[in-house]
Amino acid sequence: MITVTINGKEIKLEKAVTVLEAARSAGIKIPTLCWHEQLEKYGGCRLCLVEVEKMPRLQTACTLMVADGMIIRTETDTIAEVRRGVLEFLLINHPLDCPYCDKAGECELQDLVEKYGLTKGRFREQKRKVPEALEDPVLVRNMERCIVCTRCVRMCEGVQGASAISVINRGGHSHIEPFSGGRFDCEYCGNCVSVCPVGAIMSRLHRHSYRPWQLGSETKTVCPYCGVGCTVVVQVRDDIIKRVVPKLGTVVNNGLLCSRGRFGYEFVGNKERLTTPLIRKNGLLEPSTWEEAIRLIASRLSEIKDKHGSNAIAGIASPRCTNEDNYVFQKFMRVAVGTNNIDSTARTGFAGAQGFIENIFGQGATGNIISGLANSDAVFVIGGDPTTINPILGLQIRACSRRGGNILTVGHMKGLRYYTPLELRPSVNTEIALLEGIVSALMKKKGPPGSHPVLEARLKDLNAQEADLPRICGIQGKDFSRFIDTLAEAATPSFVIGKDMIQSKGGSYGLFLVSAINYIVNGRIYLLSERANEQGLLDMGCAPDLFPGYRPITYPEFRKRYENAWKTGLPDKPGLTIFEMMEAAKAGALKCIYVMGENPVFNLPHTKDVEAGLKNLSFLVVQDIFLTETAKMADVVLPALSWAEKDGTFTNMERRIQLVKKAVHREGMEDWKILSEISSNMGVRMNYSDAEEIFGEICRVSPLHRDLNYEEIEKGDAIYPYKGEPLRGSTDEIHIEKSAGREERGKLYLRVERPLFHSGTLSRKAPALVNICPEAVARISPATAAALSLKDGDIVRASSKTGALELPVAVDEAIDDSAVMLSNNFQGKGAFSLMEYEIDPVTKAPCLDSNQIILEKVNR
Amino acid sequence: MFRETAIKEIEAIREQYPTARAALLPAIYVAQREFGWLSPEAYESVSSVLGVPRATVRGVATFYAMYKHRPMGRHLVQLCTNVSCMILGAEKLVDFLKNRYGLEAGGMSSDGRFSLVIMECIGACGTAPAMLVNNDFYENLTEKYIEEILEKYR
Amino acid sequence: MERVLLKNIENPESADINEYKKAGGYKGLPKALGMQPREIIDEVKKAGLRGRGGAGFPVAMKWTFASADPKFPKYLLCNADEGEPGTFKDRPILEKNPHILIEGMAISGYALGAEYGYVYLRGEYPGAKDVLNRAIAQAYEQGFLGDNIGGKGVRFHLAVHQGAGAYICGEETALIESLEGDKGQPRIKPPFPVNVGVFSKPTVVNNVETLSNLPYLIEIGGEAYSKIGSPDCPGPKIYCVSGHVERPGVYELPMGTSLKDIIYDHCGGMKAGRKLKAVIPGGISTPVLPPDKIDCPMDFVNMPKHGSMLGSGAVIVMDESVCLVKVCFRALKFFEHESCGKCTPCREGTGWLRKILGRIEHGEGVDGDIELLLSVAGNILGKTFCPLGDGAASVVQNFIKHFRPEFEEHIRAGKCMVNG
């Protein structure tokens, strides 16, 4: 126990902390500027100087560690004088343009000057003049206001790990610049903005349109973009979102955000939002009333049901909608329509992979705490770059490396390149061979753990060619050995699996092999998730074979339970997956699809096929916030409320249930509300008054949500399964389908880029994100560029069996020589439009890696 | 990007340290020599060889006074004007370089032959005033002596 | 006194290993290898050797801390940044007698248990870099460096790391940052380098001159060494004298030689017999002295008693032709240029002081400027992160303290008394 005296108050401390921390713990405030709780100690601003008895000089409270018996004074006349002096130094070159600065009101410098008073007029010299830097579309720098506290740089280097900005020059010429001096060209997380104590780095979104104190309402909610589920605070003035900021101390993202979360909110107020229902009349979508639209849908659905049976109707749920929306959606499909034809784009990978892994390790196997990654001593990454897919999770991997952990990657992960990854980059079509090699090498090194006979039995017939691996996979033998040694030595390894792994030929076998590696080294698995409520939607039973809480519909006793709860009989046959729906539509067996908050035309591979299927339907309903590609084909389009306009819950990839709260008001109905109206019109009454009531029902029917309620969620860690029934264990059967890709060396294959700045079709309605990354490009390796005589910016025609696009190329050292990377975000330029697929028989996910692509230069 | 020889050179330097990052200062010297100055390409090259983020490379480089952030003349004249040199007439020599060669502090002569950098102490105070031309010390300078010296650098 | 550190430097081949050996070099190292590391540190303690980099820190004490730290490997860094204006004492060792440094480092490395050493050499000494590299190669060849020094299985590897123009890199933690490939900005202490230094390992930083004392110290023993010069901080000391004396240059003399003797005996007195106006005794950061205060022994203990500091032993002598406002202005320009920018008072204050001094120097001073200078300097002194800022503030304070009328006259007349 350490005892110190601060301002006459005795403070007892468990362990040595800084004087600043000791003071704070006792409620004594010491002014600071360069200190920030998320950042490493710096000691540069000198605001926190305090008197310490027996020490000749004043000491900085933010760096000095307490020692037993220390006597400290933090507010004396001398200290006030010193602080005034320091503040004077900070102001001599300051433009004093507070009336014009968006930071005014929440500026730490302004507040301190107000507290300690100003020393005026002693500086007669010319002030430093630096024009405001407006080259960047999203961030503005005003270096006259910069106090060189380096908080932004320490954030960008030490926490975000992007190292995109630095202090340029030294001494009085020090200022902050991105590499180019103009545009940031960075990860645009905006975390530097969060920590800048003054108005020197700020967001340009809604610049000069608010004062911090005018941001009347603040709503703590969850980011609408990816499965990490970051807490965001939405700040609103006059029902317009002015800012989205993180909050210190929140579990998932503790004061950090990524570009999408921070700058992607403008879709909410986008002028292109749907405002009224649309009904196709004479081939054209015409505005209508809610009444008309709802009545039309109800009668058409009933009609089709009567004529063709319930199973002629299918529903596509939304990983962007809340649990409540999705719960009502599946209930509507099962009860009002009477079908299990319910699925979602989670089928493109997440759902099957999670099911597969849970089969081996038991339910909940992939629901690991994201922040735990930082404490792993090794992180194995495969199938996609986590720093772009799930950026805040990516930060935890970077933090792991910073703390001395090892990063092991199969394939190149650009966002981890400065984290000295041990990287194995197998040549095209040899990933499976490499994984087999890893399994067999680890088995030799560590031996079978012996706790999972089913899995071990499956390893018997492993076809490993370890000695030949370097040749087969084009890797270095010594890299492989280091990789194996590191993995074998790891005590707390983690495995991060991205979709590319799942969406490759033999994907389920690959998953099996990664699971086996995980098993041998006793790790834990993280499954990347691209959509905010992908997990929740599955939990809610938006799947053709599962009820809410993962109860298989084929088990009569489970079905009984739901029949009792919903007071109706339920269909007992599994329904169609989303891909089967498209097939059935094309074949004419399916007559109607009801789409809620999803854009299958764009978000499913093989666009033409999807279009053909949807065109063949006799009735297509789309409920969305924008007139998407799919909505344009619909017979009825219903405008929904967006995430910012409604209450509910999301469940993130750790299976943490979090509250989504209404931040702005908008006329219209929540998705669940629309569905209830239609249901009631079809004679199945749904009478929910609000989302909370729906959640109450969820907790009654889903065994995994038992006893949960909004208050509990608000309080803290509502991690699923919450007070629920015990987890289902692993099964005694593991289905494997060994199959190998058909890729040939020397050919180019299309790969899906999963960019940091976009997410499906939502982000393209967010101008800031579009400004950062405005167009689709085909990324190719320098070798490919050389072989095809292409250079950055050249326009190419990219053609595959299913179509062709014209777009610019970007030469990128991070790309494999066999690959062309194209994202699936931009209108008319999506990678999926060029892709055919086959379905993996086990995970039911599409295999997308066999799509050959040809690039030809277009001369303009 | 660097020539192959420069990459080899940096890799050899890197071996002298336990971390790649520690080779940053010497690598920037190599880049400066190879590219003539620290152009964006020079930074990118260092960044990719050592795996240090490019903004970091630039930040570190701009901290140090001897790295060159703009194109330089063929020969670098570094004249000291710190106190020991100043009290023995270094300032007059600054004027002389300007009048005789059109060399301004931090600038380049119009023929691209010389660049002039005004230095803090270069450790030749006992023989002040002094300068370095490229890597060579010249001491006890006078205007006439400077003319003689610079004749050697074409 | 016979020269030790600058022995033989008139020999044009003095940097060659064989010449060095001929002149008696590489005797201390074998002797040291025959001793226990602990014994070497004891000898250094007996000798009373103090660091020559400026602060005069007892060498044995620093070494004891580092050798007591269990972390491994340990590093020995030679501070050859020699940036303090007026200082050119390390350069002759580096350029003309590199083997005494290499031998000294090998001995020190052995004493500390350090297997790796770097010479952090200022970028402004390109010639010294070549000399050192050649000398290091020779030392490797002859087994004074490497994995098996003196056939005793002792390891010590040495390389040169070139700085790139930053005075602050002479400060030991900034030096470490710079060696690690970062900006040369001082680190928070504690932890001290002896525990967490370069690459987070125990590290000793010593000056060139300090380390070059080792071969001789070991050769003659601590006891004998302690008899040289000042009893409080014994040993030979290189004084480097510049400015208006008849024979400026480097002088290796017993520590504690009086400033007056250095100027008037060793350097042949004032140039052309002109009158002494001011002396900066230990490099520009040390307080300036007026002519009546120069009768003082130049060592770490006595100089503070006489109102200044030994610093690097760089004596800058100024005669009546010098305008001290201008010197002060130039000094602040230096500090402004060299401020690393980490802490507010130094980053902003040095520039402000320079600007005020510039106005005064250029005849644009106004009433109250002197008080303003003192007040701004006061707001810097004692509030900065490292001693650089203090140095800048104290330069202003001491110039005004001793030569205030000259400042006043500048402001009053709007021009310089000396140079018109």
Ligand SMILES: Cc1cc2nc3c(=O)[nH]c(=O)nc-3n(C[C@H](O)[C@H](O)[C@H](O)COP(=O)(O)O)c2cc1C
């Ligand atoms: C601003 C500043 C500059 C310094 N410059 C040098 C220098 O150029 N050379 C040097 O040896 N020590 C310099 N020092 C002192 C070093 O920090 C350190 O004390 C010294 O290298 C220790 O070696 P020594 O004990 O052998 O003197 C400087 C210190 C400060 C604060």
Ligand code: SF4
């Ligand atoms: S936005 Fe993020 S990545 Fe960009 S400079 Fe700021 S902290 Fe770095």
Ligand code: SF4
């Ligand atoms: S931009 Fe802001 S955070 Fe960055 S150094 Fe300047 S004041 Fe500090």
Ligand code: SF4
């Ligand atoms: S990591 Fe995901 S949840 Fe977090 S801010 Fe980014 S997009 Fe939103």
Ligand code: SF4
């Ligand atoms: S006093 Fe502060 S700004 Fe000046 S050199 Fe030291 S740390 Fe840098």
Ligand code: FES
């Ligand atoms: S807060 Fe302590 S020095 Fe800045």
